[in-house]
Amino acid sequence: MDHFLYRNGILHAEDVAIPDIAAQVGTPFYVYSAATLTRHYHLFTEALSPLPHLVCFAIKSLSNVAVLKLLGDLGAGMDVVSGGEYRRARAAGVPGDRIVFSGVGKTREEMRLALTGGIRQFNVESEPELRALSEVAVSLGVTAPITIRVNPDVDARTHEKIATGKKENKFGIPIARASEVYAEAARLPGIEVIGIDVHIGSQLTELEPFEQAYLKVADLTRRLRAEGHDIRRLDLGGGLGIPYTRSNEAPPLPTDYGALIKRTVSDLGCEVEIEPGRLISGNAGLLVAGVIYVKNGEGRDFLILDAAMNDLVRPSMYGAHHDIVPVLEPPAASPTQPYDVVGPVCETGDTFAKAREIALLAEGDLVAFRSAGAYGAVMASEYNTRPLVPEVLVRGDQFAVIRERPSFDEILNRDTIPAWL
Numbered sequence: 401m402d403h404f405l406y407r408n409g410i411l412h413a414e415d416v417a418i419p420d421i422a423a424q425v426g427t428p429f430y431v432y433s434a435a436t437l438t439r440h441y442h443l444f445t446e447a448l449s450p451l452p453h454l455v456c457f458a459i460k461s462l463s464n465v466a467v468l469k470l471l472g473d474l475g476a477g478m479d480v481v482s483g484g485e486y487r488r489a490r491a492a493g494v495p496g497d498r499i500v501f502s503g504v505g506k507t508r509e510e511m512r513l514a515l516t517g518g519i520r521q522f523n524v525e526s527e528p529e530l531r532a533l534s535e536v537a538v539s540l541g542v543t544a545p546i547t548i549r550v551n552p553d554v555d556a557r558t559h560e561k562i563a564t565g566k567k568e569n570k571f572g573i574p575i576a577r578a579s580e581v582y583a584e585a586a587r588l589p590g591i592e593v594i595g596i597d598v599h600i601g602s603q604l605t606e607l608e609p610f611e612q613a614y615l616k617v618a619d620l621t622r623r624l625r626a627e628g629h630d631i632r633r634l635d636l637g638g639g640l641g642i643p644y645t646r647s648n649e650a651p652p653l654p655t656d657y658g659a660l661i662k663r664t665v666s667d668l669g670c671e672v673e674i675e676p677g678r679l680i681s682g683n684a685g686l687l688v689a690g691v692i693y694v695k696n697g698e699g700r701d702f703l704i705l706d707a708a709m710n711d712l713v714r715p716s717m718y719g720a721h722h723d724i725v726p727v728l729e730p731p732a733a734s735p736t737q738p739y740d741v742v743g744p745v746c747e748t749g750d751t752f753a754k755a756r757e758i759a760l761l762a763e764g765d766l767v768a769f770r771s772a773g774a775y776g777a778v779m780a781s782e783y784n785t786r787p788l789v790p791e792v793l794v795r796g797d798q799f800a801v802i803r804e805r806p807s808f809d810e811i812l813n814r815d816t817i818p819a820w821l
């Protein structure tokens with residue numbers, strides 16, 4: 401469920417009419433609903449209660465500091481994968497002891513930043529990283545709390561570019577070598593082993609792969625405890641999928657996911673962390689665009705929008721589907737027609753949808769891409785020197801621009817011409 405509904409024939413974000421935002425901000429823009437973000441966060445905390453737990457929002461899915469503050473103020477932790485994301489979490493007022501640091505390529509500089517600024521744990525992904533972290537911690541005279549991310553060799557049955565839990569993927573250490581790596585971690589100075597981490601992929605639409613992975617983690621917990629490690633925290637990653645179409649998809653609900661976690665690991669008495677991104681942010685955001693032209697092509701009509709692949713790359717990159725709806729609700733039983741929905745960028749990959757049935761549209765009309773809150777604005781670029789798309793947050797009847805569209809002067813001033821040229 402989200403808070404983007406038609407009222408009197410006009411698409412609203414909570415109590416704000418989308419055309420009112422468009423009039424002030426211009427198109428394209430992203431708009432997020434505070435009520436939806438809040439609701440989705442609470443679905444997870446309720447699903448995990450009464451287990452001791454922390455829901456760490458995967459910042460990579462939607463990293464605007466205003467959104468992080470909203471979730472942080474509700475008590476959320478944050479999952480960061482770079483020094484930049486760590487800085488965002490801290491700028492949003494999230495304390496270090498609610499931030500977990502994931503990622504296969506943490507640099508020593510990023511380790512120093514987190515160790516001095518405060519960190520709940522590092523999710524370590526390799527032996528070289530473990531040794532580097534030990535050195536950095538010792539040099540600072542501190543101890544780094546860690547879990548080790550294990551690769552359980554489980555097929556997440558999702559898009560190949562976002563599956564992370566198979567042995568051929570770059571993530572984690574092979575679960576079969578866990579004893580050896582945990583033994584090394586226990587010997588290293590400046591390192592405190594506190595738990596195990598796993599994350600098998602994103603946009604999972606079945607619970608079974610999670611179950612396989614979590615059962616393996618439960619077994620490993622028992623084995624590592626028997627080998628003398630004080631395993632007291634399990635980070636079970638993110639990845640629960642969302643419905644991208646209104647009709648036929650019904651991915652498992654957070655309550656089912658919570659029940660699965662309880663069934664597989666609650667007897668171990670560990671504190672549980674999860675790292676959901678998409679389920680919290682995905683259906684909490686729209687990308688709103690305007691129609692520049694309707695062009696009659698050879699056997700097809702192109703709907704040319706002022707949003708492009710640089711603003712929302714998921715369709716070009718993963719062949720992803722986003723529902724596209726008119727902002728003004730078409731009257732019941734009004735005709736539709738198939739459109740190829742495209743942007744102005746100069747490559748054929750700049751196509752959002754082919755032969756998509758949409759109500760008849762004309763120049764100047766507004767459309768909204770649904771389910772665009774996750775991996776939308778964060779993956780935007782300025783390709784074709786198109787200014788980075790702005791972001792708006794709505795709460796009730798209020799809205800605010802939470803990231804401005806840069807001016808062309810700002811964009812051009814970032815480039816410098818060397819004196820010798």
Ligand code: LLP
Nearest residue numbers: 458502599602603638639675676677678775
């Ligand atoms: N934890 C880790 C370690 C991750 O790598 C990810 C996502 C998450 C949590 C959050 O997963 P989520 O709950 O959002 O599924 N750009 C792609 C998705 C990439 C996901 C990368 N890792 C897309 O647009 O579909």
